[in-house]
Amino acid sequence: MSFSHYGELCTEVYDLTKKIGQSLGGDIEYYRDKLMSCKGRILEAMVGSGRVIIPLLESGLLVDGVDYSPQMLASCRRRCEERGFRPDLYEANLQELSLPHQYEVIFITGGSFLLIEKREESLQVLQRLYDHLEPGGRLMLDLFLPDNKYNSSDIGRWGGTGTFELPNGDIITLEGKCVEADLFFNQSRVDYLKYEKWRNGALIQTELQRFALRWYGVEEFTYILERIGFSQVTVSADFEDGKHPSSVSRNFVYEAVK
Numbered sequence: 001m002s003f004s005h006y007g008e009l010c011t012e013v014y015d016l017t018k019k020i021g022q023s024l025g026g027d028i029e030y031y032r033d034k035l036m037s038c039k040g041r042i043l044e045a046m047v048g049s050g051r052v053i054i055p056l057l058e059s060g061l062l063v064d065g066v067d068y069s070p071q072m073l074a075s076c077r078r079r080c081e082e083r084g085f086r087p088d089l090y091e092a093n094l095q096e097l098s099l100p101h102q103y104e105v106i107f108i109t110g111g112s113f114l115l116i117e118k119r120e121e122s123l124q125v126l127q128r129l130y131d132h133l134e135p136g137g138r139l140m141l142d143l144f145l146p147d148n149k150y151n152s153s154d155i156g157r158w159g160g161t162g163t164f165e166l167p168n169g170d171i172i173t174l175e176g177k178c179v180e181a182d183l184f185f186n187q188s189r190v191d192y193l194k195y196e197k198w199r200n201g202a203l204i205q206t207e208l209q210r211f212a213l214r215w216y217g218v219e220e221f222t223y224i225l226e227r228i229g230f231s232q233v234t235v236s237a238d239f240e241d242g243k244h245p246s247s248v249s250r251n252f253v254y255e256a257v258k
């Protein structure tokens with residue numbers, strides 16, 4: 001059994017459940033509308049397997065991608081090539097990001113920034129993204145707050161099962177187990193996700209994913225961006241530009257200028 005962040009089985013499930021062009025609450029439409037005026041290079045950080053970058057490429061935008069998972073990048077590259085695109089895709093840890101370009105916009109979708117578990121690492125990532133922006137360039141990313149499904153009473157219990165049938169007839173089963181939860185002080189939770197691949201009733205592959213989330217208060221993250229050096233920080237709720245965040249808002253989209 002491997003212990004990975006986004007390994008082979010996780011990527012297969014991700015590809016099935018996060019299809020190319022599948023909008024999550026309107027995020028693709030939001031980012032596309034915001035980016036269509038761009039004349040320069042755009043970078044999607046934590047690009048995953050291409051759910052968002054491909055629709056943007058189809059819209060004529062010049063978009064690069066970066067991710068630390070070789071499995072995710074391999075899937076993204078294959079899916080891009082199937083559609084006639086060959087964007088620059090980089091395998092890198094965002095804390096150590098060193099790309100050959102500066103960008104007009106860098107963006108992160110799907111709340112993926114919350115996957116950076118340690119706060120000091122998240123600050124390092126934001127600094128590296130800041131350094132990769134052109135003067136006057138913009139950072140855009142969306143976050144979400146924990147809802148009632150995240151609670152400390154889940155610790156030690158397996159749950160959240162799922163079954164996914166692959167095109168070749170193989171089946172992947174998924175089961176999750178909360179191992180840490182501190183929603184009030186550290187605003188974090190860690191789950192282990194167990195993936196098992198089955199073929200003709202026989203178990204042929206197993207993978208264990210450590211899945212950690214760390215949340216931020218709405219105002220807290222604004223202060224963090226300003227601490228890095230960003231200015232003109234704005235927050236819009238639920239992928240509606242200019243909509244003021246409220247207690248019932250599900251997603252919060254930040255935009256900040258270098």
